[in-house]
Amino acid sequence: MIPVISDYYTSATFDRLKAFADTKETPFLVVDTQTISQQYEELVGAFPYADVYYAVKANPAPEVLTLLRDKGSNFDIASIYELDKVLSLGVAPERISYGNTIKKSRDIRYFYDRGVRMFATDAESDLRHIAKAAPGSRVYVRILTEGTQTADWPLSRKFGCQTDMAMDLLIMARDLGLEPYGVSFHVGSQQRDIGAWDAAIGKVRLIFERLRDEDGIELKMINMGGGFPANYITKTNDLATYAEEITRYLQEDFGDDMPRIILEPGRSLISNAGILVSEVVLISRKSRTGLNRWVFTDVGKFSGLIETLDEAIKFPVWTEKKGELEEVVLAGPTCDSADIMYENYKYPLPLNLSVEDRLYWFSTGAYTSSYSAIEFNGFPPLKTYFI
Structure with missing residues (x-):
């Protein structure tokens, strides 16, 4: 199923992130600093006897x-x-x-x-x-x-x-x-x-x-x-x-x-504050009778989604498109055959999904921009915005 926004963000947070995202060219990460602040306060409140040492590598x-x-x-x-x-x-x-x-x-x-x-x-x-x-x-x-x-x-x-x-x-x-x-x-x-x-x-x-x-x-x-x-x-x-x-x-x-x-x-403080926004570049099938479409986006393993390696971290993927769903393979834009995010675990996306539609990857504030490669295939590092 397409993720339910309210399971991941308050309506105010999501509306603020999406309104900002709609003004920017993909791919990019947008991070809500208010969420980071709230997550930190929640952690300190839950462990009042502990000292927090933020893992800088996360972001x-x-x-x-x-x-x-x-x-x-x-x-x-x-x-x-x-x-x-x-x-x-x-x-x-x-x-x-x-x-x-x-x-x-x-x-x-x-x-x-x-x-x-x-x-x-x-x-x-x-x-x-x-x-x-x-x-x-x-x-x-x-x-x-x-x-x-x-x-x-x-x-x-x-x-x-x-x-x-x-x-x-x-x-x-x-x-x-x-x-x-x-x-x-x-x-x-x-x-x-x-x-x-x-x-x-x-x-x-x-x-x-x-x-x-x-x-x-x-x-x-x-x-x-x-x-x-x-x-x-x-x-x-x-x-x-x-x-x-x-x-x-x-x-x-x-x-x-x-x-x-x-x-x-690291992850628990930052991930929930971010949404990575990508655009569909190509949709195809590998044969006339292929059961699953391949959806290629302008972000992939080498531009921030390396934690999809072995399909370990499964990010919620949301789209504005509505309608009947079909399980798809999600892959990135580079000419490396390893640049496939999800092939065994199929993601349900709408049948009417089209090229240039946007995909919103929830809970991506941590270990995305810091993992993004520099100029593999000439692609620049993942842009990041903070609001």
């Missing part, structure tokens, strides 16, 4: 960073380029964490020289680089977690280490003159199973207890990463339900001795 636009800076957010940074952008906006280095576990020694020093003192790690060689390039800094170790089957965009295996190695690294951090500060995990982006946090927090408690009892190390922080869902096609619980359950897990495992809690939201 690094100055308009987003400035808004969140002024609302008191901290920032999770993955590169020297993100660091420079955030510092240029007047954010103090004390509000920054270098959350990437894969980093060059000279980049660690770059962060250190600019005042950053909190670093993520998950490997001995990286830890030794931190000890040398950022002496005395706080480090937190990222652990592997489960949840790959219930997250639409899984993150494990590339990042993190097993529990026993995490403990070894935290002991080594102490011995190298660093501060073994805490443990981090990420249960996977767009995580629909709240229980994934329960299992991860249980692992963290074990690390805290073992290091305290056997090695005299008192860890002070849990970084729970992101994972809270945006509003796509697949139904999820609301943020309040996530917060209620996760808070219960923390209280069961840590009681009155709850450490500092850090959250690193």
Whole structure:
């Protein structure tokens, strides 16, 4: 079915976004800053005991960073380029964490020289680089977690280490003159199973207890990463339900001795604020008896929709056209055969859909403009507007 607007936006928000969109040439992303502000306030209200470190990679636009800076957010940074952008906006280095576990020694020093003192790690060689390039800094170790089957965009295996190695690294951090500060995990982006946090927090408690009892190390922080869902096609619980359950897990495992809690939201703060607007370029069938039309748009995997890879993230797609629906294949405009967004999961679109009609991709504020390629086939990066 065509998505119902009211399931994704208030009528006032949608009317404001669409009125603006109607004046612009496709493709582009339009983002409602009021929605970002509301999402941030909802998150802080749901987790009043937590510190928010916005994952800059989700949408690094100055308009987003400035808004969140002024609302008191901290920032999770993955590169020297993100660091420079955030510092240029007047954010103090004390509000920054270098959350990437894969980093060059000279980049660690770059962060250190600019005042950053909190670093993520998950490997001995990286830890030794931190000890040398950022002496005395706080480090937190990222652990592997489960949840790959219930997250639409899984993150494990590339990042993190097993529990026993995490403990070894935290002991080594102490011995190298660093501060073994805490443990981090990420249960996977767009995580629909709240229980994934329960299992991860249980692992963290074990690390805290073992290091305290056997090695005299008192860890002070849990970084729970992101994972809270945006509003796509697949139904999820609301943020309040996530917060209620996760808070219960923390209280069961840590009681009155709850450490500092850090959250690193990206998708959940920004996605619902955006609509990506595209235009139909071509409609065709692959044979006279083909059961499904192919609908080609002027936006695709390489211009912001890379999260449709393996059809993982299913964005709601809306059109003004009405009438009988037929399932279609949705594909992008480039000459790369991988530029197909949805082929197995067919989208129902009106039979009277025509070339030059517009498609509105809901909940696309995060991981679209930041993923957009530069001049593949000569197409420019995705234009983004903020209202």
